[in-house]
Amino acid sequence: xxxxxxLKTNLGEVIISKEVIALLAGMAAVECYxxxxxASGRLRDGIAELLKRENLSRGIKVETEGETLxxxxxxxxxxxxxxxEVGQNVVEKVRYVVENLTGLQVNEVKINVQxxxxx
Numbered sequence: 037x038x039x040x041x042x043l044k045t046n047l048g049e050v051i052i053s054k055e056v057i058a059l060l061a062g063m064a065a066v067e068c069y070x071x072x073x074x075a076s077g078r079l080r081d082g083i084a085e086l087l088k089r090e091n092l093s094r095g096i097k098v099e100t101e102g103e104t105l106x107x108x109x110x111x112x113x114x115x116x117x118x119x120x121e122v123g124q125n126v127v128e129k130v131r132y133v134v135e136n137l138t139g140l141q142v143n144e145v146k147i148n149v150q151x152x153x154x155x
Contacts, residue, residue, distance in 0.1 A: 056138075057098045060138070061130045061134055065111060069122070070119075073112050075110040096109050104142065107130060107134065107145050109130065109145070109146070111147060112150055113153075115152050127145040131145055
């Protein structure tokens with residue numbers, strides 16, 4: 037963990053782990069219309085593994101870039117949804133939730149669509 041995940045207040049410092057940021061991003065993403073769930077990021081036999089709610093952070097990578105965060109999500113979208121719109125909604129919601137709940141600035145949110153599922 038670097039200095040980038042620290043918030044200084046008049047009462048002291050708050051350190052936010054990358055795992056907590058990943059979990060917040062995952063919970064925000066799965067609430068979006070068109071998202072079936074998070075994917076592990078690995079393909080097994082050409083099929084993306086759908087993660088359960090307790091493992092959401094496995095499909096998310098959080099990096100620090102200067103004083104900001106870069107969040108990369110692996111998602112599975114529902115069949116029949118417009119992927120570009122779903123992706124844009126996820127980017128906006130993840131950025132909003134992470135910035136408002138942590139006070140850290142999100143520079144970039146990357147979406148990797150790992151699969152399409154019939155819901």
